[in-house]
Amino acid sequence: MDPSNPSHIAKMFMDYMNDDMDEELVRLVMEEEASSSKRPRRQRRNIERNREDGHDRLFNDYFSQTPVYTNEQFRRRYRMHKHVFLRIVEALGQHDEYFRMMVNATGRSSLSPLQKCTAVIRMLAYGTSADSVDDYLRIGETTTLKCVDKFTKGVINIFGPQYLRRPNAEDIERLMRMGEARGFPGMLGSIDCMHWEWKNCPVALKGKYVRGDHGKPTVMLEAVASQDL
Incomplete structure (x- = not known):
């Protein structure tokens, strides 16, 4: 029984x-x-997005021999130079097969690494929702969130030991020489910061994290980067 x-x-x-x-x-x-x-179960609707068209449009816009948009526009929209972005895409493809072009049993290609990485970068650069990249990149919300998860973990695993660590004595000496050569003696690197909105900030802590000209609780994120990053 x-x-x-x-x-x-x-x-x-x-x-x-x-x-x-x-x-x-x-x-x-x-x-x-x-x-x-x-009870009737809610059926998930399968939308045919024509992901191949999304890849072709993205490739022609930014990555072809004669792209529609310039390198300056790429830098502004991706918040990084094109060669840096392509380096990340290549490294992720070597690290995780999820970021490789795959072909399913029907012979149809999967979403390209360019589509997946662009979706993540656009979300991080503009602070938009996962659904906002669907109409241009032809990639659904659930898949985009999965890309973000795998992208962030992959970048930390690949580049963390080199870039996300404290500088040692050799690094400090090299950075000092670089700064002095550029006319900034004693400078380790360039500092940048941003205010990240804290959506679920507890009411008891709100007063400590609100700027007078902003009105919403934010957390200050700071980073120091060298010229060769």
Whole structure:
């Protein structure tokens, strides 16, 4: 007898319980099990986005021999130079097969690494939602969020040991020489900062994280980068 069967569970209750009230309770449990199995389940709609068209448009806009947009526009929209972005894409492809071009059993290509990485960078650069990149890149919200998760973990694993660490004595000496050569003696690097909105900031802490000209609680993010980053 299958112990996972609702009828078997009900029989176990009835064997254990003796009076009429206990039997009524078991009957109600069985009715609830039966009604829940008949409830219609929400079907996920499959949208044909024509992802190949999204890749072709993205490639022609930024990565072809004669791209539609200039390198300056790429730098402004991606918040990095093109060669840096392509280096990240290549490194992620070597690190995780999720960022490689795959072909399924029907012979159809998957979303390209350029599409996946561009979706993540656009979200991080503009602070937009996952759904906002769908119409241009032809990539759904759920897939975009998965890309963000894999992208961030991959970048940390690949580049963390080199770039996300404290400088040692050799690094400090090299950075000092670079700064002095550029006319800034004693400078380790360039500092930048931004205010990241803290959506779920506790009310008790709100006053400590609100600027007078902003009105919403934010967390200050600071980073120091060298010229060769």
